Every structure is written in structure tokens, then in C-alpha cells.
Amino acid sequence: MSDRRVVITGLGWVTSMGNDVNDVWQQLLNGTSGIKTVTRFDTTEYPVKFGGECTEWDGPPQMDPPNRKQATKKMDRFAQFAVSAAIDAVNDAGIDFASENPWRCGSIIGTGIGGMEEFCGGYRKLIAKGPSRVSPFMVPKLMCNAGSGNVSIHFGIKGPNSAVASACASAAHAIGEAVECIRHDAADVMITGGSEAALNDLGMACFVALKALSKRNDAITEASRPWDADRDGFVLSEGAGIILLEEYEHAKARGAKIYGELKGFGQSADGSHITAPLEDGAGASHAMNQALADAGLSPSDIGYINAHGTSTGLGDLAETRAIQKSFGEDTKIPVSSTKSMTGHTLGASGGIEAVILAKVLETGKVPPTINLHNPSEGCTLDYVPNEARDLEVTHAMSNSFGFGGHNVSLVMSKV
Missing domain, CATH: 3.40.47.10 (Thiolase/Chalcone synthase)
Structure with a gap:
């Protein structure tokens, strides 16, 4: 077994409660719900009208307006979430990739569904206007590895890079695989976690059809109630959670703050x-x-x-x-x-x-x-x-x- 230890030095996320890690953390400690009425599409014909929506999103907020506009044009919503959360995790870790060996830094990011937003929009264009109007960006936007790929491109890192798609276990699988990359000396730094943006008209319809969602429209902040006798299904949400992993000695050498060790x-x-x-x-x-x-x-x-x-x-x-x-x-x-x-x-x-x-x-x-x-x-x-x-x-x-x-x-x- 490898004696290379893996530690967490950076945190970032995009959630329906906000994007600042410490602010959202305090909301969680206060018992605040991030569930709200869906505004991104018309829910008139849906029996469920709420979810964990990331409102007022127009691309990674860390980017200047021109780059943010390019990001929204060339990346599906789920990949935008991944890049945004990764930027915050990297900033939190205080790591400068210009000073790192890019071949020793990688990215593994999970998603259960990938670019569902782009898939829906592209299909609508196909039906309404014909195949010639389908965007050339459609494939690179909808593919499940667009999150990890765009993160590596943004930071110029060239080490292990892949995506994991195992439904709701995707992000945890991705983190586990990133840990193994560092343990087995394939990398010293890994950006990892998961991203999802399935809270759209088709995504909601699919989970409604499965009879998987809560229908508590009269009390939406009380709809998600794990283990309660009155629970009636889950609440569909969107967002991303990214952590930056480092080999322990690498993190120590640069004086990084360490949140904890990924041991198991x-x-x-x-x-x-x-x-x-x-x-x-x-x-x-x-x-x-x-x-x-x-x-x-x-x-x-x-x-x-x-x-x-x-x-x-x-x-x-x-x-x-x-x-x-x-x-x-x-x-x-x-x-x-x-x-x-x-x-x-x-x-x-x-x-x-x-x-x-x-x-x-x-x-x-x-x-x-x-x-x-x-x-x-x-x-x-x-x-x-x-x-x-x-x-x-x-x-x-x-x-x-x-x-x-x-x-x-x-x-x-x-x-």
C-alpha cells in the first residue's frame, strides 16, 4: 500500500443557497433551506413546482464579462458550475499552477447526467429548424467529461483527467479515483468533485415520471425530510462541489492550510x-x-x-x-x-x-x-x-x- 497521504487544501461550490463556502456553511448550521419555487421554466403542467435552483446564474462570476459570455456560449450549465467551483477551490488552496509541474496536476469530476441543458436545447432546434441549425458546440457542451475537460483547460493542467458517471455516486467516485491518482504517484495535485444541472423541464419531467420527487408544493422548504414518517420523495437540485487534493508533503512544503486527510x-x-x-x-x-x-x-x-x-x-x-x-x-x-x-x-x-x-x-x-x-x-x-x-x-x-x-x-x- 502506498504511504503517500492525500489531504484537502481547497474548497469550492455552487449551490442554491449561494456560492461562498463560509456563508453557505453558516446557513446549513442555521438549518436554512435552499429550496425555492422554480423560475427557469414554466411549471404549470408539472405536479412539482420547486427545487434547489441556482438563481441569477449567467456564467462563472469570477470571470470578467467577456470571458463569462464565452463560457456560457461554449459550456453547458453543469460545466460552468464545475469551473466556477474549481476556481474557488483553487483560490482557497492558494496554489499557483504556473509554479507547478502541469503533468503532475489533474482533474477528475463526476456528473450523473452531463449536459442535459444543451441536449434539450439542441433537440428543440433540430425539431423546429432542422439539422443544419444544430450548434457545432453541442457535442463538446453535452458530453459528461466537459466539466473535467474545461477545468483542466482553464488552469492549463495536463495530468490525469477523466469523468465519472455513476448517477448520484458520481462525485464520490471521482474523489476516490483522484485519491488513488495521488496515492499511486500519478499526480501531486487533483481538482475533484462533481457537478450537475438537471433542474430543467426535461429533468423535472423524468423524475416526476419516476414518482421520485416530493410534491409538497404548499410547504416547499419542508419538502426534503429524510427519515421523517411524512417524507414523500426527494427534491431535485443543481450545483457543484469541488475540493482540491494534494499529496501531504507537497501541501506542507508550500505552507498550505489543510482541512483534513482523505483516508478511506x-x-x-x-x-x-x-x-x-x-x-x-x-x-x-x-x-x-x-x-x-x-x-x-x-x-x-x-x-x-x-x-x-x-x-x-x-x-x-x-x-x-x-x-x-x-x-x-x-x-x-x-x-x-x-x-x-x-x-x-x-x-x-x-x-x-x-x-x-x-x-x-x-x-x-x-x-x-x-x-x-x-x-x-x-x-x-x-x-x-x-x-x-x-x-x-x-x-x-x-x-x-x-x-x-x-x-x-x-x-x-x-x-
């Missing part, structure tokens, strides 16, 4: 159903066990779990059972779902939640699960209901599970 990466497959999790949580539990083993830790070492916790009937119960399998039936470990506030950003969620885990380690505070008033039968863990908690955490875990039966767990530790 575990993955598995349910091998059972394309959308439903294994009811006993065996697949998810195996991923957690693998992450613990990879980190060289025991279940008793973990002080907090940021759960996948999407607010679905089957998923929340299966994850509870998985945690009990790995940590014991009577475990008292604090477990919360920040999706109760952010909604579900699909392939970006593991990236956003990696940023949250880093802030937990940094601040000694655990965000709550809001809207949890009456836990449903079988949901018996400590879900940190409705109020944040002061809690010094040395080792923490994040879970991400995706359609297709994908399970990923990450373990992050103080340095």
Missing part, C-alpha cells in the same frame, strides 16, 4: 435493481466497511456520518440498516442529511458533501437534518434533528449511493 475510499454494487437499493443495506454497508479498512480505522473511530439521506421511503430505511450493519444495531453515532436543506444535486451531491465534511472537521460543528419531526418505523439512529450540534470530530464519513446500485463511502480525518 470504499465502493460496492448492490447487483440487484436499477433504481431500488437492497432493502437490508448490504451493498452500502460493504462500501462503508471497505472505506474503514482503507483508512485503517474501526467503526468506533468514526464520530459523524454525512448520510446520502435523500428523503425517499426505500433509500432512507436501507441506509439506516446499512449503518446498523457496519456500526452496530444500537449505534449512537450522529448521522445527518444536509440534503434536507440543499435538496438532491444528483451527481454533484458527493462533492458538496465532501466540502461539508471538511467544514465539520474544521469547525467542530455538525449540521442538522431539518424537517425531521416524526422518524418513520425502523429509522432509529441519531439523525441530529433540526438543530446543529457542537461536536469535535476526528474521523468522519460521507455516503453516496446511485441508481444502478452504486455505493461509495469516503472517510475524512483531521491531520
Whole structure:
């Protein structure tokens, strides 16, 4: 096993609650919901009229107007989110890529769907105006690797570069793969996480057809309610979460601030159903066990779990059972779902939640699960209901599970 340690030195995100990491973090601690009425398309014929929308977006705000205009022309919304969050993570890390070997710096960014916005717009042009009017930018905008590709182009980095598409586990898979690049000496610096922009007319229609979404239009900020007996589905959101990873000695040598160490990466497959999790949580539990083993830790070492916790009937119960399998039936470990506030950003969620885990380690505070008033039968863990908690955490875990039966767990530790 490699003795190259991997640490987190930069954080960035785009969320429906804003883009500033510290400001959004405080909102999460306050139990603030980022769910709002959708304005990007007409929801008149939709039974769901709300989501985690990133409002007033016109390209990466860090860019000057001409470059921002070019970015919106040549990048799908999901890739714009990825580049914006990556810029903030790089700035936060204080790294100057002009002083780095570009072949030792890379980018792996996940997405569950990719350029859905461009796909929809291109298809409308095809039907309305014919094939000659389809944009030459359509393919490079809609492809799933457009996030990682544009990030590498923006920074001029030439090391490992790829994309992961494993539904809602995409960002966590990407982070795990980036960790392995550094561990195995293929890179010293990796920009990684996930991005998604599926909150559009087709995306909403697809998830409505699946009967996966909450329809709580009369109380939208209370719609995402993981583990609550009255939950009726998840809330569709958009955004990105990016972290900058470095080899430990590399980070130390340049005096970087270190948020934590990425110590454990575990993955598995349910091998059972394309959308439903294994009811006993065996697949998810195996991923957690693998992450613990990879980190060289025991279940008793973990002080907090940021759960996948999407607010679905089957998923929340299966994850509870998985945690009990790995940590014991009577475990008292604090477990919360920040999706109760952010909604579900699909392939970006593991990236956003990696940023949250880093802030937990940094601040000694655990965000709550809001809207949890009456836990449903079988949901018996400590879900940190409705109020944040002061809690010094040395080792923490994040879970991400995706359609297709994908399970990923990450373990992050103080340095």
C-alpha cells in the first residue's frame, strides 16, 4: 500500500443557497433551506413546482464579462458550475499552477447526467429548424467529461483527467479515483468533485415520471425530510462541489492550510435493481466497511456520518440498516442529511458533501437534518434533528449511493 497521504487544501461550490463556502456553511448550521419555487421554466403542467435552483446564474462570476459570455456560449450549465467551483477551490488552496509541474496536476469530476441543458436545447432546434441549425458546440457542451475537460483547460493542467458517471455516486467516485491518482504517484495535485444541472423541464419531467420527487408544493422548504414518517420523495437540485487534493508533503512544503486527510475510499454494487437499493443495506454497508479498512480505522473511530439521506421511503430505511450493519444495531453515532436543506444535486451531491465534511472537521460543528419531526418505523439512529450540534470530530464519513446500485463511502480525518 502506498504511504503517500492525500489531504484537502481547497474548497469550492455552487449551490442554491449561494456560492461562498463560509456563508453557505453558516446557513446549513442555521438549518436554512435552499429550496425555492422554480423560475427557469414554466411549471404549470408539472405536479412539482420547486427545487434547489441556482438563481441569477449567467456564467462563472469570477470571470470578467467577456470571458463569462464565452463560457456560457461554449459550456453547458453543469460545466460552468464545475469551473466556477474549481476556481474557488483553487483560490482557497492558494496554489499557483504556473509554479507547478502541469503533468503532475489533474482533474477528475463526476456528473450523473452531463449536459442535459444543451441536449434539450439542441433537440428543440433540430425539431423546429432542422439539422443544419444544430450548434457545432453541442457535442463538446453535452458530453459528461466537459466539466473535467474545461477545468483542466482553464488552469492549463495536463495530468490525469477523466469523468465519472455513476448517477448520484458520481462525485464520490471521482474523489476516490483522484485519491488513488495521488496515492499511486500519478499526480501531486487533483481538482475533484462533481457537478450537475438537471433542474430543467426535461429533468423535472423524468423524475416526476419516476414518482421520485416530493410534491409538497404548499410547504416547499419542508419538502426534503429524510427519515421523517411524512417524507414523500426527494427534491431535485443543481450545483457543484469541488475540493482540491494534494499529496501531504507537497501541501506542507508550500505552507498550505489543510482541512483534513482523505483516508478511506470504499465502493460496492448492490447487483440487484436499477433504481431500488437492497432493502437490508448490504451493498452500502460493504462500501462503508471497505472505506474503514482503507483508512485503517474501526467503526468506533468514526464520530459523524454525512448520510446520502435523500428523503425517499426505500433509500432512507436501507441506509439506516446499512449503518446498523457496519456500526452496530444500537449505534449512537450522529448521522445527518444536509440534503434536507440543499435538496438532491444528483451527481454533484458527493462533492458538496465532501466540502461539508471538511467544514465539520474544521469547525467542530455538525449540521442538522431539518424537517425531521416524526422518524418513520425502523429509522432509529441519531439523525441530529433540526438543530446543529457542537461536536469535535476526528474521523468522519460521507455516503453516496446511485441508481444502478452504486455505493461509495469516503472517510475524512483531521491531520
